[in-house]
Amino acid sequence: MDVLRLDTRRADFDAQLTALLDRAPETNADTVRIVDDIIANIRARGDAALLEYTNRFDRRDLTDAAALEVPRAQWQAAWESLPADLRSALEAAATRIRAYAEHQKIAPFEYADELGNRLGQQVTPLDRVGLYVPGGKAAYPSSVLMNAIPARVAGVEQIIMVVPAPGGELNPAVLGAAHLAGVDRIFTVGGAQAVAALAYGTHTIPSVDKIVGPGNAFVAAAKRAVFGRVGIDSIAGPSEIVVVCDGHTDPDWVAMDLFSQAEHGEDSEAILITPDAAFIERVAEAMERRVTTLPRETMIRTAIANRGALILTRDLDEALRVSNHIAPEHLELSIDNPRAWLPKVRHAGAIFLGRHAPEAFGDYCAGPNHVLPTARAARFSNPLGVYEFQKRSSLIDCTPEGAKPLAAIAGCIADAEGLQAHAQSARDRG
Known part of the structure; x- marks a missing residue:
């Protein structure tokens, strides 16, 4: 398998690592121009523009904007149509996500100062939130749960979900997850036009206070453009994983953990960092052998060739220093006694401790949110959580x-x- 080998002992290591991390695509000027035109058109023409874009981009033939809304009975039918094992899995995941979210609530407080004045903090939920759910090539019911449940736990009054429906087709698991998570309304619109509609409102789609959820380059550019009019969670970049390993984990496990992010797309980042040179060879062999068993082999090979790396360090201390520089979305500490090393981790979106906590658990059912900072943003930002849907007001009495x-x-x-x-x-x- 074509994968970059790096060694911290080499004089060009820093330059090579910088080049690897700088491969994340930037929003280009053409995308920004197109998105700006779409937003301006939605603001000026509302539902009429929304229908035109939906019909053009999603191959539909709608004449009434009211048809963009999915009837609630369709959600219920979608939920009931799911296989029993999938319904049970989604319910179990939702229960765990909700339990974790309950621990995240920001508490109000008050205290009296030495002068007898009372100072404090009032906490209130957002009124209305927009949830963008990608459609098309992939369906992500897990993202519906991860975005909607914390909002509901925070006390958000209304959750509006938008999801593209190419050719009029909707994924039953996505609709079922919306039913399970407590979404209030669903509209079949996507792209920059959906973001614009959520930000500014149309006759059919109400404006919201914050927009959350991942999307393609046009969605990301639109979220950037409307920030300030509304809040946003983050600008989602390509998926990332760093595995720091002491060489004692099954190399097949490590290979598949790297692939778990590489299969998200050709620009995903998958990096192993270890002080064991022989282990790197065992993982490389496992990667070559196991990739042939996966339906997304071509995509994985491309991602590993573009943004994968096997990094040899002097010791685990140096491995964690390199990881902190990368500031990955997901970090697996696949080592003995991982909690002893945890204080050395400064920058990571989510940290998976030990050999039996793969990143895949975090994506679906562990409990913590899978919406995480990417592109080194873990240096200064946080996972999505209940706090994203709560506001704090200062009290001075x-x-x-x-x-x-x-x-x-x-x-x-x-x-x-x-x-x-x-x-x-x-x-x-x-």
Whole structure:
């Protein structure tokens, strides 16, 4: 299998690693121009533009925007049509995701300062959230659960889901997951036009306060463009996995863990970091042997050739330093006593501890969210969670006596900033 070999002992290691990490595609000018035109058209013409784009891009022939909404009875029928084992699996995953999300709620607080004033934080949920679900080549009921359940746990009043339906076809598992997760309304629209409709509203689709969920380059560009009008979760990039291994894990397991992300797309990133040179060869052999058993062999081979690497380090300490630089979406610590090494991990979206916690568990049913920062964004951002659907408001409650010392402090600082109205407003309370 064509896979890059890197060695931290080589003088060109840093340059090679930088080149590997810089391969993530950027949104190009043509995409931005197209998206800007779509957004402007949706804002100007609403449902009429939405129908035109839906008919053009999704090969449909709709004349009434009301037909974009999926009747609730269709969700129920889709859920009941699913095989019993899939329904049970989705229910089990939803239960675990909900249980984890319940632990994430941000708590309000209040306290009294030394002057008798009360300060604190009020927490409220967002009113309405838009959930974008990809359609077309793949169906992701797991993404419906991961996005909708935390919003529901947060107390969001209304969840609006948009999903493209090429040729009018909808995946029953996606509809079933929406039924299970508590989505309120579903519209069969996709692409930048769906993002624009959620951000600005049309007669048929209500505007939302925040848009979450992954999509293609046009969806990503549209989310960038509407940010500020609405909130967004993140700009999702290609999938990533780093496996840090001490050489004692079954190489077949490691190979398949790398493939679990490579099969998402040709630009996915899959990297093994280990201080064991012989283990690298065993994993390389397992990769070549096991890839032939997978339906997405061609895609996996392309991803590994484009953005895969087997990295040899001096020791595990250095392996974790390299991993921290990469700041991967998913990090597997496939080593003895992984908790002892956990304090050395500074940057990763999700951390999988030990040899029996593969990334695939996180994608579906472990409980923590699978919507994670990519493209080194784990250096400064977080997984999707309940907190993404809650707002914090500061509380300031001053007594007449407690206001006097603050008036003097605020007035002095306001004078220094040249803001006399601020200063007088403060001193009026003194």
